[in-house]
Amino acid sequence: MSGYRERAALAPGVTVWTRTGVGGPYRVLPDGCMDLIWHDGALLVAGPDTAAHVVTDRPGSSYAGLRFAPGVGPALLGAPAREVRDLRVPLDGLWPAAEARRLAERADAGPAAALDAWAADRIRTAEPADPLLGPVAAALSAGRPVAGIAAASGLGERQLRRRCEAAFGYGPRTLARVLRLQRALALARAGTPFARVAADAGYADQPHLSREVRTLAGVPLSALLS
Missing domain, CATH: 1.10.10.60 (Homeodomain-like)
Structure with a gap:
């Protein structure tokens, strides 16, 4: 995956990543994680996969995302992981449209930093993950x-x-x-x-x-x- 970078996010259990596409297909392997992804101005949630997910993108396509370690995503996103298993769902399909739109507008100015800041704020008020x-x-x-x-x-x-x-x-x-x-x-x-x-x-x-x-x-x- 050309131009891929990642780093630890401000919120524990979260990784910030960015990628610039070169065009053509690439393979996303199952890892037990959920992702919140900004892609060319749109936000979507990638559920935990049970098999490889093959994606085709165009040259220069821009991505930034948060990868949530197993069990972390549902607490921050407010949706059980089983509801998005093997799916890619627009964020406004899980959140109220106005709330999803506000985060997308913040992300447009600097997606990686905006998503990182959102997760750091969200983890302070989110329901804690199942401690087990x-x-x-x-x-x-x-x-x-x-x-x-x-x-x-x-x-x-x-x-x-x-x-x-x-x-x-x-x-x-x-x-x-x-x-x-x-x-x-x-x-x-x-x-x-x-x-x-x-x-x-x-x-x-x-x-x-x-x-x-x-x-x-x-x-x-x-x-x-x-």
């Missing part, structure tokens, strides 16, 4: 089994799934698969051989890694690296 879900996300990211996480949280697996769907957009098993994909990508991009990637990221073997990457990303791991 931060530890759950950390445990899933570390590769711990869902049954053990549910037991440690004092919830049944069905209760845990309901709370995860509201915060993350999908249940803990799907989030675990998405986070495992991200672990595998980080290892592979660092030059780790694929067999070691499979073992270290928590796959049964290299064929299991290959199947999961194709299912979630739509292409082989080697294609993602190139």
Whole structure:
């Protein structure tokens, strides 16, 4: 993704990013996150994806966004993650039109700075995120089994799934698969051989890694690296 930059936002659990398009398709991989995106004057919310989302843009197209860590987006945006799973929704489809328009007008003057300032203000007044879900996300990211996480949280697996769907957009098993994909990508991009990637990221073997990457990303791991 040409011209891509990111930095930590003023609000915890949020990343500010910008990108200038070169035209043609690019692949957005599932990462368990939600985004608030300014794109050429319009604001939209990108929900948590269960598979790669392929986008085609024009040369010079301008983007700025906030990426919310798993569980953070619903608290700041005021919408359960499951409502926007695998969707790209105009902000005024989730907020009152006048409120969405005010933020879009602020963003037009300097989108990255305006969105960063909005998140810093919003986090002071937003309903706090479900306190259970931060530890759950950390445990899933570390590769711990869902049954053990549910037991440690004092919830049944069905209760845990309901709370995860509201915060993350999908249940803990799907989030675990998405986070495992991200672990595998980080290892592979660092030059780790694929067999070691499979073992270290928590796959049964290299064929299991290959199947999961194709299912979630739509292409082989080697294609993602190139």
